[in-house]
Every structure is written in structure tokens, then in C-alpha cells.
Amino acid sequence: MTPSDRRYALTELADLAGVTPRTVRYYQTQGLLASPGVPGPGAKYDDHDLARLRLIRRLQRDHLPLAEIRRRLGELDDDEIGRLVDDSTMAASPPTDSALEYVQRILSPGHRVAEARPALMRQVTASPASPSSAALPAAPPSVERSQWERIDLTPDIELHVRRPLTRLQSRQVDRLVSIARDLLEEDPS
Numbered sequence: 001m002t003p004s005d006r007r008y009a010l011t012e013l014a015d016l017a018g019v020t021p022r023t024v025r026y027y028q029t030q031g032l033l034a035s036p037g038v039p040g041p042g043a044k045y046d047d048h049d050l051a052r053l054r055l056i057r058r059l060q061r062d063h064l065p066l067a068e069i070r071r072r073l074g075e076l077d078d079d080e081i082g083r084l085v086d087d088s089t090m091a092a093s094p095p096t097d098s099a100l101e102y103v104q105r106i107l108s109p110g111h112r113v114a115e116a117r118p119a120l121m122r123q124v125t126a127s128p129a130s131p132s133s134a135a136l137p138a139a140p141p142s143v144e145r146s147q148w149e150r151i152d153l154t155p156d157i158e159l160h161v162r163r164p165l166t167r168l169q170s171r172q173v174d175r176l177v178s179i180a181r182d183l184l185e186e187d188p189s
Helices: 011-017 020-027 049-063 064-076 080-084 100-108 118-124 165-184
Strands: 146-154 159-163
Touching: 011 020, 011 049, 020 049, 049 064, 049 080, 146 165, 159 165
Parallel strands: none
Antiparallel strands: 146 159
16 A cells, blocks of 8 residues: 555545444444544544544454454554555455354364353254344344443453343343353353
């Protein structure tokens, strides 16, 4: 990628990278993207920031956690990031597997977590006709105001939940958090 003198406002940068301005700010707080230096509406970003955002998105499509992405980006300079973004492999189509298929692959035989958590595999792959999932509403309740809650599962993994939820959804989120924490606290050996 050849750097230009082009400068982008936050919304323009976000649009070009296919993310929201909120995501750009989140990446800054997580150390994935440098702050532009000038706070507020006068903040401008350059092609290096755009390339970095595009690489982050590509690595996320490959299911890498943010901690691993941060580590990898720390080993690269702006020119290397630009070359990776320009590389034809970056234009490859996104993975065809869904989140469920990814979890199934991780929990499949041969993966070290699979033997320890067959019950979790059954819970994740429960059919839509099962009693526990049949009670789920098709859409979240319609409310004028909502608030996102961040639930830390480990220092590098978090779950985002939009509140308010129904009583049933709250119980299901509590159960999900419990299962996820159990899974993440397991000894990998």
C-alpha cells in the first residue's frame, strides 16, 4: 500500500474499513489502533490506520481473538501491514463457516477441549425444536432505550449483551456465562 497524504475523519475511516466509529474507538482502547492525537471532531486518520483496520477485520474473520491480533500487529510496522493488506490473499472470501460451525470444529474430536466438554457440544448444537430454545423470542423486546453490558469472561474474552432482557433471556445469559467461564477455566493439558 502506498501511503498518500489522504486524511480521513472518523466516520469516513470507519466506512472505508467496514466498521462503525464505535468499533474504531474500541480498537483504540484495546491498543489495536493508535489514537489520532487530536481528540474530537478534528481527529484525522491516514492510510496506515485504514490498512491496520482492514487487517484487523481480516484476522477477525479468521476467528483470531483480539489479544492474538494485538500481538501480531505489535510485530509489524506500517509498511508490512500495508503489504499484507495489498496481498492477494487478503482479498480471499470470508470463511464460510458460521459461529456455530466454528464452535463445532473447535469442539470436534481431535481438539483437546472436545474430550472434556461433550455436554457443552450437545448444548451448543441443540436443535431449534428443543424446549430450552423454543422459548426464545424471535427478536429482542422492543424498547426505546437500551444499554450494552460488557461481561468479562477472561482478560481477553468478553461477551456483550444489550439490556434490558426478558427474565428468560437473563437466565439464559447467566447460564451461557457460567458455561463459558467453566470452559475457559479448564486446564488445556
